Amino acid sequence: xxxxxxxxxxxxxxxxxxxxxxxxxxxxxxxxxxxxxxxxxxxxxxxxxxxxxxxxxxxxxxxxxxxxxxxxxxxxxxxxxxxxxxxxxxxxxxxxxxxxxxxxxxxxxxxxxxxxxxxxxxxxxxxxxxxxxxxxxxxxxxxxxxxxxxxxxxxxxxxxxxxxxxxxxxxxxxxxxxxxxxxxxxxxxxxxxxxxxxxxxxxxxxxxxxxxxxxxxxxxxxxxxxxxxxxxxxxxxxxxxxxxxxxxxxxxxxxxxxxxxxxxxxxxxxxxxxxxxxxxxxxxxxxxxxxxxxxxxxxxxxxxxxxxxxxxxxxxxxxxxxxxxxxxxxxxxxxxxxxxxxxxxxxxxxxxxxxxxxxxx
Numbered sequence: 001x002x003x004x005x006x007x008x009x010x011x012x013x014x015x016x017x018x019x020x021x022x023x024x025x026x027x028x029x030x031x032x033x034x035x036x037x038x039x040x041x042x043x044x045x046x047x048x049x050x051x052x053x054x055x056x057x058x059x060x061x062x063x064x065x066x067x068x069x070x071x072x073x074x075x076x077x078x079x080x081x082x083x084x085x086x087x088x089x090x091x092x093x094x095x096x097x098x099x100x101x102x103x104x105x106x107x108x109x110x111x112x113x114x115x116x117x118x119x120x121x122x123x124x125x126x127x128x129x130x131x132x133x134x135x136x137x138x139x140x141x142x143x144x145x146x147x148x149x150x151x152x153x154x155x156x157x158x159x160x161x162x163x164x165x166x167x168x169x170x171x172x173x174x175x176x177x178x179x180x181x182x183x184x185x186x187x188x189x190x191x192x193x194x195x196x197x198x199x200x201x202x203x204x205x206x207x208x209x210x211x212x213x214x215x216x217x218x219x220x221x222x223x224x225x226x227x228x229x230x231x232x233x234x235x236x237x238x239x240x241x242x243x244x245x246x247x248x249x250x251x252x253x254x255x256x257x258x259x260x261x262x263x264x265x266x267x268x269x270x271x272x273x274x275x276x277x278x279x280x281x282x283x284x285x286x287x288x289x290x291x292x293x294x295x296x297x298x299x300x301x302x303x304x305x306x307x308x309x310x311x312x313x314x315x316x317x318x319x320x321x322x323x324x325x326x327x328x329x330x331x332x333x334x335x336x337x338x339x340x341x342x343x344x345x346x347x348x349x350x351x352x353x354x355x356x357x358x359x360x361x
Contacts, residue, residue, distance in 0.1 A: 005301065006354060012308050012318075013347035016340050017064055019318030020057065023337065024072050026314075030079030032057055034094050035336040038326065042315055048094035051083055053338040055090075055107030060344040062117050070117070077114035080107055081126045088133030089147060101137055101147040104130050105161035112168060124172075131168050134161065135177050142183035149203060156191045156201045157213040159220030166227045178228075185224050188217075189233055195261040197240060208257040208265060210330065211273025219280050226287070234287075241284045244277065245296040252299055256329070268328035271320050272339040275304055279346040286353055294353070297346075304343070309335070 020032060027033045027046040031054030034047035054076050061073035083090060085099065090107050092100035108130055115123035139145050143154050144161070162185045169177045191198045201217050202209030218237055225233035243262060248254065254274040255264025278300040285293035307324060309316045320339045322331035 005298070006350070008305055009301070009347050009350050012305050013344060015308065015318030016320075016343050016347075017060075017066070017069060017318070019314070019316075019335075020061075020337065020340050021069060021072060022314045024076070030082070031076050032337045035322075035331060035334045036315065036319065038316075038321065038333045038335065045315070049079075050094050050337065051080060051090050052092070052100070052103035052106050053336075053341060055080055055103075055110035057337065057341045057344075058110030059113045060341055060348065062113050063348055064344075073110075074114060074118060077110055077123055080110060081122060084126055084129065088129035088131075090130070092149070099147040100149065101134060101144050102149060102158060102161055104147075105134055105164055108134075108164040108168060112164070127168065128172075131165060134165060135180065138180055138184050142180070142185075142187035144184070150205065153200070153205050154188070155203070155205070155213070156188050156198045157203075157216040157220065159185060159188050159224060160216040161220070162188070163220045163223045163227070166224055170227060181224075182228060182230075185221070185228075185233070189221065189236075192236065193260055196236075196243070197258070197260060197262040199260050201258065208259050210257055211254050211264075211270045211277065212330070214258050215273050215276035215280060219276070219283070222280070222283060222287075238284055238288065241281065242292065245281065245292050248296040248299050253303065254300065256323075268330075269324040270330045271304070271307055271322055271324055272330065272336065272342060274300060275320070275339060275342045275346055278304065279342060279349055282346070282349040282353060286349070286356070289356065297350075301346075304346075308343075 023033050029049050031049035031051055034050035037045040058073045058077055061069040089099040090104045092098050092103050108127060111123050111127035111130065115127060137144050137146055144158060148154060162181055166181050169175055169181060191200050193199050198217060201214045203213055218240065221233055222237045225237065251266060253266065253269055254277045255266045256268045256270045257265040278297045281293045281297040307320055309319045311317045319335035320343060322334050322336050322339055323329060326333055
C-alpha cells in the first residue's frame with residue numbers, strides 16, 4: 001500500500017477525530033451534536049446531541065488510543081445510560097418523541113465497548129436491558145414488532161441490528177437466542193431478489209435506496225454471516241460487493257441511490273454511503289484477501305480525502321459534508337457526526353490491513 005496514501009489517511013483521521021472531540025467539548029451536552037450547518041454562525045449551527053450515533057462512536061474513540069478521546073467515550077456512555085428508558089429502549093432523533101429499535105441496537109455497540117473498556121457493571125446492565133428489549137421485540141416469524149422507523153416496515157438494513165445482538169448473545173449468553181436471531185436475519189435475507197441484490201433496502205418501502213442504508217444492510221449481513229459461519233449469506237454479500245467493485249472501476253464513485261437491480265443514480269454522492277462502502281470493501285478484502293476489494297477502496301479514497309474540510313476553524317476542520325455537491329439531497333450544507341464515525345472506521349480498517357499480502361487473483 002502507498003506510504004503517501006497511508007500518511008494522508010493518518011493525518012485525515014486525526015483531523016476528523018479532533019473535529020469530533022471539539023464538537024463534543026464545546027457544543028455537546030452529553031453526547032455528540034447531531035450535525036453542524038456549514039454556513040451558520042456557531043450559536044445557530046450545531047444541532048442537539050444524537051444518542052444513536054453517539055453510541056456507535058464510542059468504539060472509535062476507544063480504539064483511537066488517545067486518552068482524551070477515551071475519556072469522552074466513557075462520558076458519552078454515562079450520558080447514554082441516563083437516557084435509557086425503563087424498558088431498555090432509546091429514542092429516535094434528537095427530540096426523544098418515539099422509541100427506536102434500530103437506534104437502540106446501534107447504541108448496543110457503545111454500551112458493550114464501554115463495559116469491556118472499564119469493566120463497570122453498570123454498562124453491562126444497560127447493555128443487557130437493551131439487548132433483552134430487542135430480543136423480546138422479535139416475533140415468531142423473526143420480525144421486529146414495534147419501534148420501527150416506518151411503522152410495519154422491517155427494512156433490509158435492519159440486518160445491522162442483528163449484528164450487535166449476535167455479538168452480545170454469543171459472548172455473554174452462550175448463544176441462547178442464536179436461533180431467534182438467525183430466523184430474523186433470514187427473514188431479512190429473503191428480501192434478496194432476482195437481480196442478485198435486495199428489495200426494501202431504503203428508509204421507505206418500494207423506493208430507491210440511499211447508499212447509506214444499503215451499506216448498513218450489506219455490513220449487517222456480512223458481519224452476522226461471519227459470526228454465524230453462514231457461508232450462503234456471506235457468499236451472496238461478497239458477490240454483490242464484487243459487482244459493486246466493477247461499478248467503482250467504471251464510475252470511480254458510489255451512486256447516491258441504488259435501485260433493486262443494483263444500478264444506481266449517480267447524479268450526486270452521498271458521502272456517508274461512499275465512506276461506508278469503502279470500509280466494507282476493506283472488510284471483504286480482510287476476509288478474502290482478494291485484491292479487487294482493496295482496489296475498489298483505493299479508487300474511492302482520494303476523493304473522500306479531498307472532501308474533508310481543510311479550514312483553520314476547529315468548527316469545520318476535519319469534518320465531511322454529507323453530500324457532494326454540498327446542496328444535494330442528503331443533509332445538504334451540513335456535516336453529520338456519523339459521516340465522521342464511518343470515516344474513522346475506514347481509517348482504522350486501513351491501518352489494520354497495511355501489512356496484509358494479497359492473494360493472487
